[in-house]
Amino acid sequence: MDIRDQLGKDLDAADKAGGGLQTVSAEVIDVTDRGTVNLRMGGAELYDVACTDAYRNRKAGDTVAVRRGVVPVVLWRLGADPADTDEASITEVAKDAAQDLIAISAFTWGTAAPGGGYEEVTTLWAKKDGAGKGVLYAQMTSVPGTSPEAPATRAPKTVTISPTDSGTWRRGRPDDYASSPTQGDWTGRGDRRGAWFYGTKIADACAGKSVKAMTVRFTRKRGSGVNGKVKMRLYLHDHTSAPSGQLDLDAGPETLLSLSVGAQGTATLPAAWRTALASGSARGIAIYGHGRGDYAAFTGGQLTITFTAS
Template identity: 55%
Template structure:
């Protein structure tokens, strides 16, 4: 929906609310969260783009039902239903992995058993701004920790694409700055791709992969505004080819986005295994015709191990 249509709809809703004697809050469903933190809403049967949100609306996700204050510029006030909390399990896990914590507290009259201990020549303590105590031990020399034990779960790895682009008519497309799928003008279907070199397989070497997730953003200014699926494929290239981009093992429609929307998809187990082993090297998109035409950025892969 254009900004003028969105403005008019907002004014109509505000007028209807004022003349009808009802409240000034209406409900709507979030279609997508955008790359700028705004949301695309389905309100009154119309798609409204880039709606601002109050700070009270935390953990924004596609599919949320929200309370909206109508007007010339509608604003999302809060999520309807139960509060899922500010942090999900993955976020808590990442915070815990990065935090410095006391693993165990023991004491005795002799030196501690085992390796890796450092003798403190002085101990300092202070009270932080939040009232909690901070402990600092001054040591003569730093001893590196032992190698990670085989029983420890490796930290998740985040892999960004080293290069990306689009191909058309059997060659790189000089007119497309981002990966694209489909055809808008009749010039031929585009296929886009993300390249990671050998980084994905290198990160997985010697580890057991539990999950791979990839995050995409649908760019503005290409195709229809409504939600459309990404047609995902695998490819075997470590970098962009000079000729046609070959694709395989697809399509998988794991994610649909409206214009400006950002979303994360979990890759199928077979794709995860191929990428982890290096049999496949990256991700691609391809569609036929104008219905699912779009430009896409992102392509960051998060790998979780077990």
């Protein structure tokens, strides 16, 4: 049943009963891949709770109002006005889009000389800036005044790289029984280690650029281990593709992210890790945990790279 239909029926039933709408507050544990949320409410944890359209920009840690009932629904977020946060995110999007603009107000031509106000260019130089955009410099015999200010050097545009492959290893060889990268051990048959592979795409994207940050986005797979939060035990690896033997682990572990079942999250990689990935000394991301407490499977692995102006 549609959430709005269910909410309408519950409101109508509550009104007829004279009880009104009963709501309670709850804390969002995680936002899932379905747009639902996992909640902590009254000392208990609820998973895959639906939300009305009024609850936007959902994130872990939010305090929300929940309509109680057989089918609980998150109604809205409690707290400060998110306008400032929205303004900042919109500004960032606008800056990114502005990188595609060319800093020339007009470009015309013809067979005759131009009218007044133009100066003849004796030599024209061109180069490509760090963002891959063209830059022109004109040398003139005389100039009518101060040169227009050159635009500030812009950072290269943000890049998102998807894995070319992924897999799981157990006891030194690929584990065909795991359909997604998995860590830990649920059955007592040995700890698993999983990985995402990118070929040389990460180093290629970073060549000649200064990396500001790298983040990786994951989703906790449903039906793998306990429903509550499980810590991702993250490592680097140096494989460009899936090995036929053991998956080697390099730097790690780093516990950068904890996800409950179905949840999505983003891990910000340490400076040393982004340096290793940008240089090519490391090629991808791996996970490796021990026992039932660390057991979980994950999908995703999309890696986003932001740069600084060179």
